[in-house]
Structures are given as C-alpha cells and as structure tokens.
Amino acid sequence: MDDVRTVPNTSRRFVDILHERPEVILSILLFIVLIGGWELVVRVFDVPKIIVPAPSAVIVSLIDGLRSPNFLYHFWVTFFETMVGFGLGASIGLLLGGIIGQFPLLERTLYPYVVAFQTIPKVAVAPIIVIWFGYGISSKVVITATIAFFPVLANTIVGLRATPLDQLELLVAYTANRWQTFWKVKVPQALPYIFVGLDVAIVLAVIGAIVGEFVGAQAGLGYLIMQRNFSMDMAGTFAILVVLSIMGMALHGIMQMIQRRIVFWMEPAEDRVMGA
Amino acid sequence: MTATIARVERRYAPPPFNPTVSADGEVLIEINGLNKIYHGRDGAAIHALSGINLSVADGEFVTIVGPSGCGKSTLLKILTGTLRKTAGRITIRDREIDGPSRDLGIVFQAPVLLPWRTILENVMLPIEVQRLDAPKFRERARALLRLVGLQGFEDKYPGELSGGMQQRVGICRALVHDPALLLMDEPFGALDAMTREQMNLELLRIWQENRKTVMLVTHSIPEAVFLADRVVVMSPRPGRITDVIEVDLPRPRALSMINSTAFGHYVEIIRTHFTASGGID
Numbered sequence: 001m002d003d004v005r006t007v008p009n010t011s012r013r014f015v016d017i018l019h020e021r022p023e024v025i026l027s028i029l030l031f032i033v034l035i036g037g038w039e040l041v042v043r044v045f046d047v048p049k050i051i052v053p054a055p056s057a058v059i060v061s062l063i064d065g066l067r068s069p070n071f072l073y074h075f076w077v078t079f080f081e082t083m084v085g086f087g088l089g090a091s092i093g094l095l096l097g098g099i100i101g102q103f104p105l106l107e108r109t110l111y112p113y114v115v116a117f118q119t120i121p122k123v124a125v126a127p128i129i130v131i132w133f134g135y136g137i138s139s140k141v142v143i144t145a146t147i148a149f150f151p152v153l154a155n156t157i158v159g160l161r162a163t164p165l166d167q168l169e170l171l172v173a174y175t176a177n178r179w180q181t182f183w184k185v186k187v188p189q190a191l192p193y194i195f196v197g198l199d200v201a202i203v204l205a206v207i208g209a210i211v212g213e214f215v216g217a218q219a220g221l222g223y224l225i226m227q228r229n230f231s232m233d234m235a236g237t238f239a240i241l242v243v244l245s246i247m248g249m250a251l252h253g254i255m256q257m258i259q260r261r262i263v264f265w266m267e268p269a270e271d272r273v274m275g276a
Numbered sequence: 277m278t279a280t281i282a283r284v285e286r287r288y289a290p291p292p293f294n295p296t297v298s299a300d301g302e303v304l305i306e307i308n309g310l311n312k313i314y315h316g317r318d319g320a321a322i323h324a325l326s327g328i329n330l331s332v333a334d335g336e337f338v339t340i341v342g343p344s345g346c347g348k349s350t351l352l353k354i355l356t357g358t359l360r361k362t363a364g365r366i367t368i369r370d371r372e373i374d375g376p377s378r379d380l381g382i383v384f385q386a387p388v389l390l391p392w393r394t395i396l397e398n399v400m401l402p403i404e405v406q407r408l409d410a411p412k413f414r415e416r417a418r419a420l421l422r423l424v425g426l427q428g429f430e431d432k433y434p435g436e437l438s439g440g441m442q443q444r445v446g447i448c449r450a451l452v453h454d455p456a457l458l459l460m461d462e463p464f465g466a467l468d469a470m471t472r473e474q475m476n477l478e479l480l481r482i483w484q485e486n487r488k489t490v491m492l493v494t495h496s497i498p499e500a501v502f503l504a505d506r507v508v509v510m511s512p513r514p515g516r517i518t519d520v521i522e523v524d525l526p527r528p529r530a531l532s533m534i535n536s537t538a539f540g541h542y543v544e545i546i547r548t549h550f551t552a553s554g555g556i557d
C-alpha cells in the first residue's frame with residue numbers, strides 16, 4: 001500500500017504492475033474488449049433487446065435494481081438461503097466426515113451410500129424437496145444444504161487420511177491417545193482439504209439456492225429471473241446474472257482469505273475432490 | 277558461553293537423575309530374546325530381528341551400527357512402542373514395557389516437526405500430550421533451545437529453519453520431558469558432513485550435561501565409535517547382534533581423536549564385520 005502511494009508517476013506504476021502481474025492488466029483489457037465489442041455488435045446490427053441486451057442496458061437495469069427495495073429483498077432472500085444452506089450442509093459434512101474418518105469400518109460401510117446419494121442429481125430431487133418443505137425459504141435451504149454437503153464430507157474424509165505416518169508415529173510414541181492424535185495432527189493436516197471442500201461448497205450453494213427457487217418459490221433472485229424472463233426483460237435477467245456472479249466471486253474470495261489465515265503454513269491443496 | 281548455558285540449564289531443569297533410584301552402572305533397559313517377524317504382502321515371513329539380547333546401563337551412550345536392512349529401525353520402533361514385537365521381553369528399570377512409554381525421548385532421521393506449530397510449541401508437544409506442568413517445562417524448553425543455539429527462534433515456524441536447525445529442535449523435543457532414555461534413529465543421516473560433525477559434538481555436550489541414556493542408530497562407523505561407550509554391531513538376515521565393542525576413548529571427546537590410532541583401531545575392528553558379510557552402505 002505505502003510503496004504504491006510513494007511512487008509519484010502513474011505511468012511508472014502501470015509499467016510496474018505490467019511487469020509483476022501482467023495477467024491483471026490483460027484480464028482488464030480483455031474485459032473492456034469483450035464488453036465493448038458486445039455493445040458495438042448490439043448497436044451496429046440493431047439486435048432486438050429481448051434476445052440480447054446491450055451491456056449498457058444491463059448496467060442501467062442493475063443500477064435501477066440496486067435502488068429498488070424489491071430487488072434488494074429478493075437478493076437478501078437468496079443470500080440468506082445460500083448462507084444458511086451452506087452452513088447446514090457444511091456442518092453436517094464436517095461432522096459426518098470427522099466421525100467417518102475416525103472409524104475405517106464405518107467409512108467402508110457408509111461410503112457406498114454416500115456415493116449413491118451423490119450420484120443423484122440434486123436438481124432432479126429439488127421438486128420433491130419443495131413438496132416436502134413447501135414453497136418458502138426452508139425448501140431452498142435444504143436443497144442448498146444437500147448440494148453443499150458432499151464436497152465438504154468427501155474432502156474431510158480424504159483430509160483426515162492425509163496425515164503422514166511419521167507424524168502419527170511421533171504422537172503415538174509420545175503416548176498420545178486417539179483424541180489427542182485427532183486434534184493435534186489429523187485435524188490440522190485435514191484443514192487444507194476441508195477448505196477446498198468449503199470453497200467448492202460455497203460456490204455450489206449459490207447454484208443450489210437458485211435451482212430451488214426455479215422449482216417453486218415466492219421470492220429470491222431465481223424467482224426474479226423467472227419473472228423477468230416471463231416478461232421478456234432480458235436486460236433485467238442479465239443484471240441478476242451479474243449480481244449472482246459477483247456474489248459467487250465474493251464468497252469464494254472471502255473463503256480463500258479465511259483459508260490463508262487459518263492454513264497459513266501451506267499453499268492450498270492441489271488434489272481437490274470436486275462434487276456437484 | 278557453554279558454561280553460562282549449562283548454568284541456566286541446571287537452574288531450570290529437574291535433576292538429571294535421582295541417584296537413589298539408579299546408581300552408576302545400574303541397568304536401565306534390558307532386552308531379552310527379542311524377535312520380530314514381518315509378514316510381507318505375499319505372505320512371506322521376514323525375520324527382521326532374531327534373539328536380540330542387550331542391556332544398557334543408566335547414563336550409557338550406546339550406538340548401533342549395521343548395514344541397511346539389518347533391523348536397526350525395527351529395534352528402535354519396538355522400543356518406542358510404535359511397533360509390536362513378535363517375542364521377547366523389554367524392561368525399563370525392571371518394569372516390563374509393551375507399548376509407548378512416557379520415559380522416552382525419540383529423534384528420527386527426519387525432524388518430523390509440525391509445520392503449524394512454532395518452534396517452542398513443537399518442543400512442548402510431549403509436555404502437552406503427557407499433560408505435564410506446562411509453565412515449568414516451558415522454561416526448560418527455552419533453556420534447551422538456548423543450549424542448541426536456537427534462542428530467538430522460539431516463535432518461528434519450522435519452515436523458516438534449515439534442516440540442521442530443525443533436527444536440533446527435534447532433539448530439544450526429545451529431551452523436554454526429561455526422559456530416562458533417548459532413542460535416535462540415524463538422527464544426522466540427512467545432514468551434510470560439516471553439520472553432522474557439529475551435531476555430534478553438540479549431542480555429546482547435551483548428553484554430558486543431562487546424563488541421559490542414549491541408544492543411537494547410525495550407519496557411519498566413525499560416528500558410532502566417536503559417540504559411544506559401547507558400539508553394538510548388527511548384521512542382517514536375520515537381524516542379530518554380532519558384536520558389542522567397548523570404546524575406551526577419553527571423554528570429553530574431541531574431533532581430533534578421529535585421527536588417533538586407537539580410534540582407527542576401533543573403526544577397523546567394526547569394519548571387518550562388514551567386509552566379511554558384504555559391506556556397509
């Protein structure tokens with residue numbers, strides 16, 4: 001921060017960034033080119049706005065939306081469903097993963113069921129959940145939780161197995177009991193994996209909430225997309241996509257930040273277990 | 277320098293050993309008829325240790341040499357309690373042990389530090405696990421770190437230390453709870469020759485001040501002679517003790533002794549064991 005402020009020449013600063021992180025500049029340039037090209041194509045060829053809206057129209061709709069309490073209400077509903085569903089799914093995933101990871105027999109017994117559960121497309125189950133839990137928020141929370149649950153569970157189990165043998169032997173040799181071994185080495189070793197799971201889960205949670213709202217809802221951005229689509233408000237639909245994408249990126253960014261804080265001793269794990 | 281460290285060490289450390297419990301020459305650990313048979317994947321039995329008998333006196337420094345695969349690590353793992361023996365009896369101060377024991381300090385070839393713990397927290401691990409009086413032993417941990425020249429590194433993380441420094445931390449961790457017996461499996465095997473000599477001298481200094489009983493595995497014959505009161509020579513297939521050699525060199529040992537004829541004589545005796553059986557790695 002400070003050194004940026006002490007550099008007086010803006011063009012020099014630009015050159016510095018270009019040298020150190022050329023991808024940042026390139027990404028921004030690409031963004032400008034794409035959006036500009038899109039705007040140009042829509043204007044030059046006079047594309048009907050009910051098919052593809054111009055970026056400028058999307059921005060106008062976005063600003064209108066952010067000013068309207070109605071839009072904000074739908075936003076908060078989706079955000080709430082996402083966070084509560086994520087919290088619920090991740091907690092169950094962590095707890096179950098922690099228990100399963102401790103008992104190999106339990107893992108072998110339960111894992112086929114967990115995999116079977118995972119192979120069922122949650123989107124296909126969503127209508128059933130809506131019938132069970134109603135058109136309100138709770139059905140969306142449940143759908144989100146079922147989607148967020150698996151990556152956390154799978155990564156927790158894998159992570160708890162990742163402790164190197166010499167660390168386990170160290171603890172055992174110093175007369176550690178199971179409980180101590182679990183908390184003092186297995187859990188710290190599992191953390192990088194768990195965060196990979198949480199990161200995947202939080203992004204999937206947004207999808208879960210939207211899918212739930214598509215199936216049947218009275219509020220939320222997914223509900224609003226359906227409504228705007230119905231009234232052929234393309235710019236409005238795109239504006240919601242922008243909001244959702246920003247929400248997803250922000251949640252991902254926050255998760256990465258927390259991870260870097262907690263798992264400070266290492267880079268994020270590469271061998272991630274995905275799930276959707 | 278050394279003198280002040282020693283004084284600090286004595287002030288904080290519990291007495292090295294209680295003379296009423298064990299006088300000089302009293303047996304600390306006794307191994308009788310120890311056997312270990314591994315069962316490989318194909319079901320074939322591997323006789324890793326065969327009829328091991330050894331007793332080590334309190335305060336004695338014993339080194340174990342032998343070619344790769346003669347069962348040195350197996351022997352130490354059984355003593356640490358992380359590996360089950362097939363037959364035999366092990367007693368420490370006349371109490372039979374079968375499993376991990378609180379009275380041991382262990383140093384492996386790799387430092388095995390936990391990267392999320394600071395250096396001090398790593399050294400304190402045995403204290404935490406054994407629920408000993410943390411504030412009291414924290415002072416001892418700091419004193420030990422000073423003793424190995426790591427003062428100022430207490431709050432650093434293992435990733436910030438060199439291999440030699442990490443191994444020193446491992447030694448402090450092995451000594452922090454003041455165990456009767458220190459078990460070391462090729463503790464300096466991963467270090468370069470210079471650091472290794474340095475660590476040998478340091479280890480002897482620590483041993484001199486703490487008067488622990490040490491069993492150290494190495495496959496360097498000169499290292500075995502340099503450190504030991506007695507060198508245990510092992511040979512493979514099946515792993516057994518083929519000779520035990522008393523090293524009657526004066527203490528404290530100095531690096532210059534390595535060039536003495538007496539030293540060369542000991543090295544020669546041990547080497548003949550291996551030239552007959554196919555050499556040492």
Ligand SMILES: Nc1ncnc2c1ncn2[C@@H]1O[C@H](COP(=O)(O)OP(=O)(O)O)[C@@H](O)[C@H]1O
Nearest residue numbers: 314315316322324343344345346347348349350
């Ligand atoms: N877990 C194991 N399973 C089967 N065989 C083993 C195992 N560990 C060691 N061995 C065998 O036991 C013998 C002794 O091994 P080890 O104690 O590691 O020897 P050293 O430490 O002297 O090199 C070797 O032949 C080795 O292959």
Ligand SMILES: [Mg+2]
Nearest residue numbers: 348349350461
């Ligand atoms: Mg070995």
